[in-house]
Amino acid sequence: MLKRAPALFSSLIATTTLMFYNGVFAKAGDDSEVGGGLGQLNMPQGVTDVSEAAFEVHMLMMWICTVIGVIVFGFMFYVMYAHRKSRGVEAANFHEHLGVEIAWTVVPALILIGMAIPATSALLKVYDTDNPDIDIKVTGYQWKWQYEHLGAGIKYMSEMRTSQDEIWGREPKGEHYLREVTQPLVIPANKKVRFLITGNDVIHSWWVPDFGVKRDAVPGLFTAAWARVEKPGLYVGECTELCGKGHAFMPVVVEVKEEADYNIWLTEKKEEAAVYASTIGKQWSHAELMEKGEKVYQISCAGCHQPSGDGIAGVFPAVNGSAIVNGPADGHIGILINGVAGSAMQSFADQLSEVDIAAVIHYKRHSWGNNVGDLIQPADVLNFKNAQ
Numbered sequence: 428m429l430k431r432a433p434a435l436f437s438s439l440i441a442t443t444t445l446m447f448y449n450g451v452f453a454k455a456g457d458d459s460e461v462g463g464g465l466g467q468l469n470m471p472q473g474v475t476d477v478s479e480a481a482f483e484v485h486m487l488m489m490w491i492c493t494v495i496g497v498i499v500f501g502f503m504f505y506v507m508y509a510h511r512k513s514r515g516v517e518a519a520n521f522h523e524h525l526g527v528e529i530a531w532t533v534v535p536a537l538i539l540i541g542m543a544i545p546a547t548s549a550l551l552k553v554y555d556t557d558n559p560d561i562d563i564k565v566t567g568y569q570w571k572w573q574y575e576h577l578g579a580g581i582k583y584m585s586e587m588r589t590s591q592d593e594i595w596g597r598e599p600k601g602e603h604y605l606r607e608v609t610q611p612l613v614i615p616a617n618k619k620v621r622f623l624i625t626g627n628d629v630i631h632s633w634w635v636p637d638f639g640v641k642r643d644a645v646p647g648l649f650t651a652a653w654a655r656v657e658k659p660g661l662y663v664g665e666c667t668e669l670c671g672k673g674h675a676f677m678p679v680v681v682e683v684k685e686e687a688d689y690n691i692w693l694t695e696k697k698e699e700a701a702v703y704a705s706t707i708g709k710q711w712s713h714a715e716l717m718e719k720g721e722k723v724y725q726i727s728c729a730g731c732h733q734p735s736g737d738g739i740a741g742v743f744p745a746v747n748g749s750a751i752v753n754g755p756a757d758g759h760i761g762i763l764i765n766g767v768a769g770s771a772m773q774s775f776a777d778q779l780s781e782v783d784i785a786a787v788i789h790y791k792r793h794s795w796g797n798n799v800g801d802l803i804q805p806a807d808v809l810n811f812k813n814a815q
């Protein structure tokens with residue numbers, strides 16, 4: 428026992444110091460960072476009722492543990508010191524003491540019940556997803572998110588915008604490295620927003636720490652969460668279920684707008700969708716298709732097939748020089764619409780518009796070493812879809 432005492436003592440000091448530090452500095456730190464601000468030890472407090480409830484339960488448990496820790500260790504050290512052998516103290520030798528048995532059963536049971544009551548009321552708040560003002564469907568894809576404003580007819584993909592050059596160190600890393608997306612989820616402030624979360628391929632998890640929301644996105648299943656955010660701004664999170672090669676590259680970004688601004692944004696989105704729909708019938712030129720196609724390729728395809736089109740040997744096939752890419756248009760369109768079952772090549776039918784699909788196919792057929800010399804139009808993609 429004596430030999431072990433120093434180690435025991437130092438770990439005790441470390442534990443209580445940390446507990447004390449957490450308690451005292453609970454409110455320090457900046458709330459806009461994932462996992463709290465720099466130097467913050469405690470969990471972030473967040474901006475919603477749910478995150479607040481989680482934080483309060485956490486602090487309560489923290490203090491209960493601190494008090495128990497101080498009493499138990501204090502008593503232990505007192506006993507070790509006051510009743511040590513060198514003083515000639517003899518150990519008491521009693522068994523099956525009824526009073527002690529009852530005390531050490533009843534006291535912990537009461538403590539546990541005392542902890543269960545606030546924990547349950549916090550859980551009830553977390554799962555209170557009834558009567559939302561707005562429903563958002565959140566779908567996890569490998570490796571991006573899709574958001575649909577149910578009832579408003581608006582649906583968009585949210586993909587990481589950080590370039591491959593930054594990721595592979597060919598360019599300096601930007602300020603929002605791995606935290607920037609093509610289109611954040613936009614929600615109104617001061618409204619109860621319900622998130623209906625699901626997965627398209629494998630299990631992902633949608634996490635926004637400041638909202639106190641973290642829910643698995645499971646294919647074939649909907650999980651629900653909610654948030655009412657008062658303060659407009661950008662809130663950042665990420666996928667927290669290991670979902671494959673691109674797991675670290677699917678950030679969650681939510682933009683909370685004042686209600687009036689949200690409504691303006693919604694109207695603009697609807698108009699944009701209408702304008703976009705009207706371009707499906709248009710004849711696109713080679714230059715237009717190349718310009719649009721390159722953008723789509725860099726965001727949606729380059730992560731696997733690489734900016735050079737050369738793929739990664741043994742994992743992602745090269746699209747530069749590929750027989751399918753250079754073959755009949757329908758074969759290529761088919762791969763994008765249907766994906767390749769059982770492989771990472773997913774169906775893009777629900778993720779990209781007909782215009783995007785036509786453009787990216789055209790781009791690939793006329794980039795790097797490929798030069799097929801035809802024109803792929805959005806109408807070709809639409810016809811292919813309709814014929815299926």
Ligand code: HEC
Nearest residue numbers: 727728731742743744749750751752762767770771772787
């Ligand atoms: C998540 C990784 C991933 C992404 C993103 C991806 N692909 Fe693929 N792609 C694959 C894999 C894996 C295959 C091989 C499938 C098989 O045949 O097993 C493939 C095959 C292909 C092929 C067939 C190539 C050949 O010669 O066999 C084409 C064409 C293609 N992808 C186009 C695209 C386009 C266009 C995009 C972007 C819109 C895209 N891919 C995005 C992983 C990906």
Ligand SMILES: [Cu+2]
Nearest residue numbers: 631632666670
């Ligand atoms: Cu994921």
